[in-house]
Amino acid sequence: MESTEPVKQQKRMGLGMMVLAWLTLLGLGALFFGDVLERQFNPNQQLETRLAADGVREVVLQRNRFGHYVTSGEINGKPVTFMLDTGATGVAIPDAVAKRLGVPRGRPYRTQTANGTAVSYAAVLDSVAVGDIELNNVSAGIAPGMGIDQVLLGMSFLKHIEFTQRGDTLILRQLLPAS
Structure with missing residues (x-):
């Protein structure tokens, strides 16, 4: 056998x-x-910045499938994911992201959110960049109650940028300083 x-x-x-x-x-x-x-x-992970003939930097963003403009960017030279929010007064950073970036908490203040009143902490960011569009000394708030990993890119940044929406495209434009 x-x-x-x-x-x-x-x-x-x-x-x-x-x-x-x-x-x-x-x-x-x-x-x-x-x-x-x-x-x-985040359909805007690899951004290209165009320099227009009129001396303007342009970044073109595509809307995501949920109807939001989400993009990769940087705070103080470190990578983050931004969600553009024209309804936000400032740049709102979740506490966990602020810790990862090493952004210190400043004075506490009350904010009005979609979920009611909350406490945030003032911060000033050395630099905020989307593509080659960069601003320095941007006001921000560290929001311990935010349960997301994205930074809300609010009006403390966007008010210095011209933006135009057409269909599912948002064009950010930054005038270059006169030399």
């Missing part, structure tokens, strides 16, 4: 290889679809 042990080993090895193949396929699928979802949320 022949031994069935080699056949059992081959079956176990085949099963192990099949499990490994499925795990690899699932891992690659998760990476691919995670990236697809991130691009749907």
Whole structure:
């Protein structure tokens, strides 16, 4: 009678290889679809800045599938994700993001949010940039109650920028200082 042990080993090895193949396929699928979802949320991850003939810097943003303008940018030279919010008075930074960026809390003050009154902390950002559009000494608030990872890019930044919306496109324009 022949031994069935080699056949059992081959079956176990085949099963192990099949499990490994499925795990690899699932891992690659998760990476691919995670990236697809991130691009749907933030379609403006790779920004290009145009320098117009009239001496204006322009950055073109695309609206995301949820109807918001979300873009990659920088605060004090460190990467962040901005959600443009013309209804926000200032730049609102979630507490966790402020800690990651090393932005210190200033004096506390009361703010009115969609969820009611909250306490925020004053801050001044050395620099805020979207593409090559950059402003210095921008007023901001650190908001401990914000449960998101995006920084709301409010009017303390946007009031210095000309912006025009056409369809699903938002064009940000910054005049260059006269030399």
